[in-house]
Amino acid sequence: xxxxLTTEHLDREVLEELLDESDGFAEVLTRPIxxxxxxxGKTVATMFFEPSTRTRMSFEKAAKALxxxxxxxSPGTSALSKGESLKDTALTIRAMGVDLMxxxxxxxxxxWRLAEWLDIPIVNGGDGAHQHPTQALLDCLTIRQHFGSLxxxxxxxxxxxxxxxxxxxxIFAMTTLGAQVVLVGPPTLLPIDPEVWPISxxxxxxxxxxxxxxxxxxxxxxxxxxGSVFPSESEYTRRFGMTSDRFARLRPxxxxxxxxxxNRGVEIGYDVADDDRALILQQVSxxxxxxxAVLFRLLGGDHDA
Amino acid sequence: MRQVMSAEDLGRVTSRIAHEIVERNQGIENVLxxxxxxxxxxxxxxxxxxxxxxxxxxxxxGSLDIxxxxxxxxxxxxxxxxxxxxxxxxxxxxxxxxxxxxxxGRTIRAxxxxxxxxxxxxxxxLAVVIDRGHRQLPIRADFVGKNIPTAISERVSVRxxxxxxxxxxxxxxxxxE
Amino acid sequence: MHDxxxxxxxxxxxxxxxxxxxxxxxGRIDAIGQxxxxxxxxxxxxGAWVGPGFVDLHAHLREPGQEWKEDIASGxxxxxxxxxxxxxxxxxxxxxxxxxxLAMYVADQARRSGRAEVVSAGCLTxxxxxxxxxxxDDLWDAGVRIFTDDGDAVANxxxxxxxxxxxxxxxxxxxxxxxxxxxxxxxxxxxGAVSSRLGMYAIPREADNVIIARDITxxxxxxxxxxxxxxxxxxxxxxxxxxxxxxxxxTAEVTPHHLMxxxxxxxxxxxxxxxxxxxxxxxDTTALIEGLRSGVIDAVATDHAPHAAMEKDIPFEHAVxxxxxxEWAGAVTNGVVALDQLAFFERMSVTxxxxxxxxxxxxxxxxxATANVVVFDPDVLWVPASTLSKSRNxxxxxxxxxxxxxxxxxxxxxxxxx
Numbered sequence: 001x002x003x004x005l006t007t008e009h010l011d012r013e014v015l016e017e018l019l020d021e022s023d024g025f026a027e028v029l030t031r032p033i034x035x036x037x038x039x040x041g042k043t044v045a046t047m048f049f050e051p052s053t054r055t056r057m058s059f060e061k062a063a064k065a066l067x068x069x070x071x072x073x074s075p076g077t078s079a080l081s082k083g084e085s086l087k088d089t090a091l092t093i094r095a096m097g098v099d100l101m102x103x104x105x106x107x108x109x110x111x112w113r114l115a116e117w118l119d120i121p122i123v124n125g126g127d128g129a130h131q132h133p134t135q136a137l138l139d140c141l142t143i144r145q146h147f148g149s150l151x152x153x154x155x156x157x158x159x160x161x162x163x164x165x166x167x168x169x170x171i172f173a174m175t176t177l178g179a180q181v182v183l184v185g186p187p188t189l190l191p192i193d194p195e196v197w198p199i200s201x202x203x204x205x206x207x208x209x210x211x212x213x214x215x216x217x218x219x220x221x222x223x224x225x226x227g228s229v230f231p232s233e234s235e236y237t238r239r240f241g242m243t244s245d246r247f248a249r250l251r252p253x254x255x256x257x258x259x260x261x262x263n264r265g266v267e268i269g270y271d272v273a274d275d276d277r278a279l280i281l282q283q284v285s286x287x288x289x290x291x292x293a294v295l296f297r298l299l300g301g302d303h304d305a
Numbered sequence: 306m307r308q309v310m311s312a313e314d315l316g317r318v319t320s321r322i323a324h325e326i327v328e329r330n331q332g333i334e335n336v337l338x339x340x341x342x343x344x345x346x347x348x349x350x351x352x353x354x355x356x357x358x359x360x361x362x363x364x365x366x367g368s369l370d371i372x373x374x375x376x377x378x379x380x381x382x383x384x385x386x387x388x389x390x391x392x393x394x395x396x397x398x399x400x401x402x403x404x405x406x407x408x409x410g411r412t413i414r415a416x417x418x419x420x421x422x423x424x425x426x427x428x429x430x431l432a433v434v435i436d437r438g439h440r441q442l443p444i445r446a447d448f449v450g451k452n453i454p455t456a457i458s459e460r461v462s463v464r465x466x467x468x469x470x471x472x473x474x475x476x477x478x479x480x481x482e
Numbered sequence: 483m484h485d486x487x488x489x490x491x492x493x494x495x496x497x498x499x500x501x502x503x504x505x506x507x508x509g510r511i512d513a514i515g516q517x518x519x520x521x522x523x524x525x526x527x528x529g530a531w532v533g534p535g536f537v538d539l540h541a542h543l544r545e546p547g548q549e550w551k552e553d554i555a556s557g558x559x560x561x562x563x564x565x566x567x568x569x570x571x572x573x574x575x576x577x578x579x580x581x582x583x584l585a586m587y588v589a590d591q592a593r594r595s596g597r598a599e600v601v602s603a604g605c606l607t608x609x610x611x612x613x614x615x616x617x618x619d620d621l622w623d624a625g626v627r628i629f630t631d632d633g634d635a636v637a638n639x640x641x642x643x644x645x646x647x648x649x650x651x652x653x654x655x656x657x658x659x660x661x662x663x664x665x666x667x668x669x670x671x672x673x674g675a676v677s678s679r680l681g682m683y684a685i686p687r688e689a690d691n692v693i694i695a696r697d698i699t700x701x702x703x704x705x706x707x708x709x710x711x712x713x714x715x716x717x718x719x720x721x722x723x724x725x726x727x728x729x730x731x732x733t734a735e736v737t738p739h740h741l742m743x744x745x746x747x748x749x750x751x752x753x754x755x756x757x758x759x760x761x762x763x764x765x766d767t768t769a770l771i772e773g774l775r776s777g778v779i780d781a782v783a784t785d786h787a788p789h790a791a792m793e794k795d796i797p798f799e800h801a802v803x804x805x806x807x808x809e810w811a812g813a814v815t816n817g818v819v820a821l822d823q824l825a826f827f828e829r830m831s832v833t834x835x836x837x838x839x840x841x842x843x844x845x846x847x848x849x850x851a852t853a854n855v856v857v858f859d860p861d862v863l864w865v866p867a868s869t870l871s872k873s874r875n876x877x878x879x880x881x882x883x884x885x886x887x888x889x890x891x892x893x894x895x896x897x898x899x900x
Contacts, residue, residue: 008679017385024370024386033422036373066373086796107797108682109751128799129681168681191678296386300378 003115003122004294006131007173015140015177018293022141025296026289029065038300039068045098047073047090048125049105054260055125055135058284059102062291068299071098086110087117094118100299103127121298129163135259136169137290140177142283143214146255151178156208158184158240159218159267162191166259167218171199182208184240205240209249217242217258217267233266243269247277255279309453312472315434318450319348322432323355325448330399333360335427337395339367340403341416342387347467348434349403365392369402374415395424401448405463407433410444434463435474484512484521485894488857491527494534494827496848504532506853509894514847525889525900527857533827535567535598535854535890536812537834537844539628539657539735540711540783542804543569543600545591546584547576552788552872554588557808558597560786560871562897564809565856565887568599568835568843573610574633580605580616582624589625597897599843599854603628606645606656612636615645622652627839630657632711635693637663643700650706655733655837657709658697660718661759665689670799672745672760680751682799687715687766690759694718698725701732709837710734712785714759716769723778733837735783736770738807738814739877743767747877753794753801754877757787771819774829781834784811788873806876809869814878816860816885826860857889857899 001014028036044063048056060070073093084092090101101118103111104125111124111131126132143150155174161167161183174181181199183190190201202208209215220236237243242256247269250256256268256278264270272278310318330336333356340349349366356364370387378384402416413431420426432448437455453476455461460477464470488504495502495514504511505518513519543557554571561569571588573579579588585602592600604621608614610631618629629649635658636642642656649656666689671677673684694710698721701708713719713736722734739757744767748755755761773779787804794801807814812830815821821829827846835844842852865882889899 021386024372024388027389028373031423036422037418038373038375038378085792105797107799108680109799110797112751113795113797130679163681165681168679191681192673192684193675193678196675196678293386296373300373300384 001297003111004133004298005111005115005122005124007133007136007169007176008131010173010176012176015173018137018290018297019141019144021293021296022137022286022290025065025292026286028292029285029289035065035067037067038296039063039066042068042099042299043071043097044068044295045071045073045093045101046125047093047101047103049075049103050126052104052126054284055104058287059125059291061288062295065288066292066295066300068295071096086113090114090117094120100295123294123298126165129165130168132165132169133173134287134291134294135166136173137294138283138286139170139216139257139259140173141286141290142257142279143255145282145286146279147213149178150174153179153213154182154211155179155214155216156182156184156202156205156212157216157218158205158242159220160189161185161218162189164218170216171197175199184208186239205242205246209246212250213254215242215250215254215256217256219259219261219263220267237266241267241269242272244271247272247275257283260284306475306477308473308475310451310474315450315472315474318434319351320355322448322450323352323359326352326356326401326430326432327359329430329447333362333364336399336401337367337392338364338401338403339369339391341412342368342370344463344465344468345402345404347465348405350467352401352403352432366403367391369416369419371412371415371419374418375411376415377411389419391423395420395426397425397427399428399430400426401430401432403432405434405465406461407431407436407444407446408439410440410442413444414442435461437461484519486523486525486891486896487518487521488525488527488532488855488889491530491532491857492823493532494823494846496846499823504847504855506855506891506894509853511847511849511851511853511855514849525857527888529861530857530859530888531823531826532847532855532857533823534831534835534844534846535856535892536565536830537568537838537840538566538784538786538808538811539570539709539781539834539838540632541569541571541786541808542574542788543571543588544575544788546587550872551790554591554600555595556870556872557786557788558592558595558600560806560808560869562597562890562892563870563887565812565858565890565898566598566808567854567856567890567892567897568601568838568840570628570838571600571602572632573603573605573630578605578610579603579621580608580610582617582620582626585621585624585626596895598892599840601625601627601838601840603630603632603657605629606631606636607641610634612638612641614641615648618645618648618652622654626654628655628657628709630659630711632657632659634663635659635661639696639700642697643704646700646704646706646708650704653707655707655709656701657711658693659711660690660693660697662689662692665692666758669760670756671748672762674745674763676745676749680749685760687717687762690715691717691721694721698730698732701725702728702730705731707731707733711783712737712740712759713770713773713779714740714762714766716766719769719773719778722773726778733780733833734778735781736774736779737785738782738811739805740770741767741774741818742814743877751798753796753798754805754875756798756801756803757785757805758803774815774819775821775825780829781837782811782815782829783834784808788871789875790873794875804875806869806871806873807878808871810866810876810878810883812858812887813883813885816858817883853891853894855891856887858885858887860885862886
């Protein structure tokens, strides 16, 4: 594996291996010295063109736990705002001696462009509404830790799927690992041509609640490019929110997940977010472990001969 | 391919090593056995089982992954991460590392680094099925099943029933490292 | 002694397709037949088609104002390599061609380079602003026959209607960039299964279709000669066919890239597949190919749109729309649509010349006519690796094409080949 750009073409074997290795790195994070020397001397650059403290910090923590050095690039203060092209910025940072780049950008396909321009591994930290593969890995790891395996699980992804790179990455990873995914949302927030996706569709959360193992809630914003996509937040909550009442209807083993940051009271009930069966914080700590596994795989443990 | 140890040889050697560990450490109260995946772990389990029989007290073997501690990641084709599970806190204990083949010594060096991050053992000893020579570091085994001088181009395969479906040690001549 | 003899080819003559040699002297076709006499140079045309040089109804030569992308010299060099002897240059230059002297500038620059005949199209509205008619008479007197605000569709139907009426009484052509601005504003690619996978804002077919439907209605009302640029949808083809049956004076073009590629090619987010209108799905591509074959679509037009690397070698959503195509239009059309010689030249040369009003272009070879000729080998397989354009934004580089221009002759002089 030379880059991690998308979950769309990752086959099951590779996914399982990454999750197994993530477990190994999760154990490292529980040690008194939660650090291993595997990537000593390597430098990981994070290039986040969209504001995101959490994901960036997670990658930096992962790199540092592997003893790698990190450098970060923030577009606001850089030459990019003076008109330097993305390509020149990437080449400049590469020339400083960086061994791997994590990139997040509002435009689709940026990670692929970097992979074309540079000779180092690229990790897609999120491109437009397209893919966010490490999020899918940590989500699948969390589910696997709880259920043992994703085979046969029924997973509902609820919310603005149309504009969600998390949803797109999750759909492919989860179905490859054997889960059945149902997308729940108003028609304005579902992707066009859902019949070409390996999923089913529902237009209200109540339809799916009784027979579901994982409810994955996406963050909702009322305004998206081009105007309102649904009438108001309270109407969204009425049809799609994981309220306390709905949470009570779930099977006892079912869990609730959210990629964060949460709008408490909108897509997820105030109290639901704090329940033991809402695994949001576990997702976050799994995020560091899965990103360690990815960095280790790209820089340490797996080279095309 | 020639076989240099049979299944019976392997059983005898495991038993002998277990006895040597007991003798050297005057009992096993303070001793922990830890195997390096992949094949070091079942070897460690067998030593632990033998010790349980000898001493009558339950002994469990842990596993120590060293993939994250290797110094040669750039040149190896693929390094897998295995599980790390210590049966108990290692501070002040005598940790006996178990592995199938001792060769350059780099694996053991990585294991020593890994142990250092997990605690402060009182002592570390090493038990291997085969010592095949060609050390690149000043490392030696305390308990050896068999010393077999080899050519660098040869490949030594320890097979264990738990993983390979059979027991024994074979040597493959020439070709790949 | 002739200047050239084109020997052994299959020639499209004013009496149909036949095997013959063609003799050219002093810029004219001197003889067509079996024993045409000696020549200073003989050009081997065995296995090749010989016919009128290709005519492009739609090329962006970027001069005046954007010469870093292309200029008339480099654009016509690329055109000649693609077998073209005449081009209609689009008026969305800087300044835009909304007055006669600017149109004359373009034609003069082309004459100076001497590689192809270039007539500028003229803006339909002043500054392409969509509010007032451009100086249509002034442009007409300078030789402009096609009027378009290409790059934008005229949004105001009343302005369009008045302009159509005006152009109609002169006998000119109103040519429309048939893509609705509001339906396409936020989008970067075709709205369909691929845009859904990529999560990209996208442009539905209806962006093209609403403009075509509206324009056909107005063309019928005004009686103007109306031309649809770069068709991209199956419904667009159907509407053109229906309008023709209905007696509307309508013609249509399709680009080589819309014949060869579809939205699956955009998965890579390579911006050499970003253009307006976007590449749609395979059903549309099939309808376009069929439409060109049947003649519902009258001509292949390249929409040659050069852009510099700094405008294209960037993330897809930020990249400018447009790809080049002059050098490979014939090859792509030949490889994808597989027309016979007569139909091929009708789409590439004869019909576009008629639409544009070129007197000496697109004519099946006739003794006495100006020698604007192309020798095209329809069977050879090749992979383009370079371009004469200043810009390299082409989706064809590195792809195998079938068919290749061997020689292009403009006004009796070789502009490309041996």
